[in-house]
Amino acid sequence: MVLTKNVKLPDCSELMVPEVNLTTTTLMSAGPHLGKDCEAVNNEFMLCRYELNDPRACLDLGRKVTACTLNFFKKVKKNCLEEFNQYSNCVDKSSGNYALRYCRTTQAVFDECMLQKLKIERPDFGYFTRARVHCSPSPAPSAPPCPCHKKYPDATPSLPDSKPRPPARFTSRYYHVTE
Numbered sequence: 237m238v239l240t241k242n243v244k245l246p247d248c249s250e251l252m253v254p255e256v257n258l259t260t261t262t263l264m265s266a267g268p269h270l271g272k273d274c275e276a277v278n279n280e281f282m283l284c285r286y287e288l289n290d291p292r293a294c295l296d297l298g299r300k301v302t303a304c305t306l307n308f309f310k311k312v313k314k315n316c317l318e319e320f321n322q323y324s325n326c327v328d329k330s331s332g333n334y335a336l337r338y339c340r341t342t343q344a345v346f347d348e349c350m351l352q353k354l355k356i357e358r359p360d361f362g363y364f365t366r367a368r369v370h371c372s373p374s375p376a377p378s379a380p381p382c383p384c385h386k387k388y389p390d391a392t393p394s395l396p397d398s399k400p401r402p403p404a405r406f407t408s409r410y411y412h413v414t415e
Contacts, residue, residue, distance in 0.1 A: 246292055253302050258309070261328040264336075265320065266312060269350055272359050274304040279370040287377050316349035 263270075271278070281301050284294040312320055323346040326339035336343065347358045 244292075246295060250295060253299050254306060256302060256305050256309070259328075261324050261334060264334045265324040265327050265346075266309070268359050268363075269312075269356050270305060270308050271364055273308045273356055274301065276370075277301050277304045280372060280374070283370060283372055284374075311354055312350075315353040316346060319346040319349040322346070 277297070277300050281294060281297040284297050285291065288294065319342075323339060323342040326342045327334055327336060330338035350356045350358065
């Protein structure tokens with residue numbers, strides 16, 4: 237993208253949002269539930285990013301994704317803090333690469349708390365890899381004409397073969413094709 241004087245860049249006040257200051261272990265432990273809880277907002281944000289191809293147009297949706305994440309962790313802290321801390325601690329201490337397989341019992345306790353108190357069921361394996369259609373409330377954007385894509389005419393037809401070609405003396409000219 238080439239920037240000119242006509243391009244409006246956002247100022248710092250538009251870019252400032254409260255950060256989600258959490259560790260990798262915390263995000264890994266709550267990831268499936270967080271993805272399920274904020275799925276609609278996140279899909280809308282990603283749709284905006286891919287359709288408009290301009291991050292400045294999606295700043296408001298980015299703020300909504302961050303707000304949804306903060307609200308999710310506030311709900312977890314209020315309702316399932318002890319279960320979540322046990323599960324997160326197990327994920328942190330049981331392996332060097334945050335493997336979840338060693339913590340299935342504490343995961344089951346945390347999943348049960350999330351289902352009972354917050355009505356968020358842990359998505360099944362492969363849920364986030366399946367193709368799904370997202371019904372967006374915002375209208376589809378019209379594609380602006382891009383000055384960088386010029387239309388060129390089709391390639392010129394090949395020139396007529398005017399050179400005479402006598403038959404080969406010993407073998408076919410297309411010997412390499414038939415072998």
